[in-house]
Amino acid sequence: MTISSSSWQRRIRRAQELAQQHPFAAEILEFYIHVARFQEGLYQKLGTILQSPAGAIGGDLNGVELQELSSRFGSFLSLAEDQGPQHLSKLSRELNARGQDFWAELLNGVWTAHDVSDAHGFLALAFLQPYAELLRARVSPPPNLHTYAVCPFCGRRPGVGVLRPQGEGAARSLVCCFCQNEWQFRRLVCPGCGEENDQKLPVFRASDFDHIRVECCDACNTYIKTVDLTRDGRAEPVVDELSSAPLDLWAQGRGYAKLQRNLMGL
Numbered sequence: 001m002t003i004s005s006s007s008w009q010r011r012i013r014r015a016q017e018l019a020q021q022h023p024f025a026a027e028i029l030e031f032y033i034h035v036a037r038f039q040e041g042l043y044q045k046l047g048t049i050l051q052s053p054a055g056a057i058g059g060d061l062n063g064v065e066l067q068e069l070s071s072r073f074g075s076f077l078s079l080a081e082d083q084g085p086q087h088l089s090k091l092s093r094e095l096n097a098r099g100q101d102f103w104a105e106l107l108n109g110v111w112t113a114h115d116v117s118d119a120h121g122f123l124a125l126a127f128l129q130p131y132a133e134l135l136r137a138r139v140s141p142p143p144n145l146h147t148y149a150v151c152p153f154c155g156r157r158p159g160v161g162v163l164r165p166q167g168e169g170a171a172r173s174l175v176c177c178f179c180q181n182e183w184q185f186r187r188l189v190c191p192g193c194g195e196e197n198d199q200k201l202p203v204f205r206a207s208d209f210d211h212i213r214v215e216c217c218d219a220c221n222t223y224i225k226t227v228d229l230t231r232d233g234r235a236e237p238v239v240d241e242l243s244s245a246p247l248d249l250w251a252q253g254r255g256y257a258k259l260q261r262n263l264m265g266l
């Protein structure tokens, strides 16, 4: 578990660095740092308490899982109330008043749904994320099927793309927004609809974010941001994605919808 636990440390360090560089993203990154510290602790606790065998994320959470998770959700809500942006803080306070039975239902609903769109759901998703990552880490090797536009482990859409140096060039992969699985994916294909005509797949960059590509599709009008590790090898894709919100505004202003919102609901 120590290997994956250090991955939270890397994300936290990167968020601290980017919060200094991008004042506009400081508030959300500082909140993210609190969330990531909580997630790291939860990951470690659940790793010893819930020794379920490896398997895909499919059906409902069982009674033991629901008990362990819902009994900890209140402290996550308190953290979001204290540290989150105003709207999340208010929402967390309301949710905190609903009590554990309500939380258990919410958590199980989000666990089994592949699509979450409301703010309650994103809070639940951010809380459950370490457990999804834990289950995925128990599968070896993690599924890595290059034809899948959704996560081969948990079935959710990718939250960010990655270009990793390979030979003279770069190989593209996609990272699951939930279980953090990373799988290879063909370079010139839209993960939203499978479009392969490169005329319909414009890629944009902005000078402020030289290592982030905004990959759009004119067939399904979606976009995904891809973090180019050949340009910045220190980037942490999930954190760099979070810190580049101006690119989302830019893409959305041109009529593209984000393929999958991140765990902050952005």
Ligand SMILES: [Zn+2]
Pocket (backbone or CB within 6 Å): 151, 152, 153, 154, 155, 156, 176, 177, 178, 179, 180, 181
């Ligand atoms: Zn996944």
